[in-house]
Amino acid sequence: MTVDFGLSLLFGPPAGQNERFIDDITSAMPYVGGAMSSMWMTDHFFWHESPTFEAWTVMAYVAALFPTMQIGPMVLGQNYRNPALTAKMASTLHALSGGRFIMGIGAGWKEDEYRAYGYPFPEPKVRLEQLQDTLEIFTRLWNEPGKVTYEGRHYSVADAWCEPKPSPKIPIVVGGGGRKTMSLAVKYADMWNISDANLTTFKEKLVTLREHCETQGREWHSLRKTWFGRLSVGATEQEAVARAAARNYTRDNAFIGTPDQLVEQLLAFVDVDCDYFMIDIIDSPNPELLAMVCEGVIPRVKAGR
Numbered sequence: 001m002t003v004d005f006g007l008s009l010l011f012g013p014p015a016g017q018n019e020r021f022i023d024d025i026t027s028a029m030p031y032v033g034g035a036m037s038s039m040w041m042t043d044h045f046f047w048h049e050s051p052t053f054e055a056w057t058v059m060a061y062v063a064a065l066f067p068t069m070q071i072g073p074m075v076l077g078q079n080y081r082n083p084a085l086t087a088k089m090a091s092t093l094h095a096l097s098g099g100r101f102i103m104g105i106g107a108g109w110k111e112d113e114y115r116a117y118g119y120p121f122p123e124p125k126v127r128l129e130q131l132q133d134t135l136e137i138f139t140r141l142w143n144e145p146g147k148v149t150y151e152g153r154h155y156s157v158a159d160a161w162c163e164p165k166p167s168p169k170i171p172i173v174v175g176g177g178g179r180k181t182m183s184l185a186v187k188y189a190d191m192w193n194i195s196d197a198n199l200t201t202f203k204e205k206l207v208t209l210r211e212h213c214e215t216q217g218r219e220w221h222s223l224r225k226t227w228f229g230r231l232s233v234g235a236t237e238q239e240a241v242a243r244a245a246a247r248n249y250t251r252d253n254a255f256i257g258t259p260d261q262l263v264e265q266l267l268a269f270v271d272v273d274c275d276y277f278m279i280d281i282i283d284s285p286n287p288e289l290l291a292m293v294c295e296g297v298i299p300r301v302k303a304g305r
Helices: 020-032 055-065 083-096 111-117 124-143 179-188 199-216 237-245 259-270 287-296 298-303
Strands: 004-008 038-041 070-073 103-106 148-151 156-160 172-175 191-195 224-233 254-257 274-281
Touching (some): 004 020, 004 298, 020 055, 038 055, 055 070, 055 083, 103 124, 124 156, 124 172, 124 179, 172 179, 179 191, 179 199, 199 224, 199 259, 224 237, 224 259, 224 287, 259 287, 259 298, 274 287, 287 298
Parallel strands (some): 004 038, 038 070, 103 172, 172 191, 191 224, 224 254
16 A cells, blocks of 8 residues: 655744745755655634635645645635635646646634634535535536536536646545545545544544445545644654644644654554545754654655554
8 A cells, every 4th residue: 555645734924924934845845855745735714813824825836836746725615715616726726737736625614714704604514515516516527528517505507617627637635524524525535534533533434434435335445544634753752742732732633752653653544544644743844853754754654664
């Protein structure tokens, strides 16, 4: 089984230091470029008073700046943007980047953003129905020839064009741990993602995911199982734990430890079929920490030891 790694980008720069956002990514690339294949941007409008960049703008800029890396959102809130327009934006970025875009999509959850920006915040059932409409529109616009018409519960298109069609195909990641979300991942996606899950939770979710595969006739290994979240590394366990604690992370929701401990923790997920890790390395771009992860952890996990 091939195991991949991606770098999770921060949601914005330090206050008053806008240039740090790209400078930090650039300084990390000598380490990241040989160990990871992708970069991922979260889709949020604000985190309290912290500077927060808009996801699509970042993805377009970063895709041009780092031409060897795939780029994707982890994950888009489906009702922040019209789904047909989102499909068009994705196909455009995919074409201009030489086929390096990955579509990450979810139902949306951060209520304070919806309220602050004037978006309706419907109940979970409606947001999941909207997500299904969105995935149907993506699939049809990207794959059906000519004009596309679709009438969903909440979203529709009528004689809509999406040219050029994405080539190669845009991989879809559906993020979320609810039963309905996982069912949609099985039906529409190339990858399923869960955030900040410990091994016990991950295994429990896989039971549900397998049930959906069996019900829908989906071959288990045709759907990649992926994990998104934080990783804290240190020369000692105490150092790694303290670094994670400063950002309110524990081993219940993050990978934490020395390189040897991290390899053991990550391989435990690989053993149950997780094959893609999108990670935010806490206190990156510290070169010592990047070297520990990109040279002392990731190659060993990919090699299975």
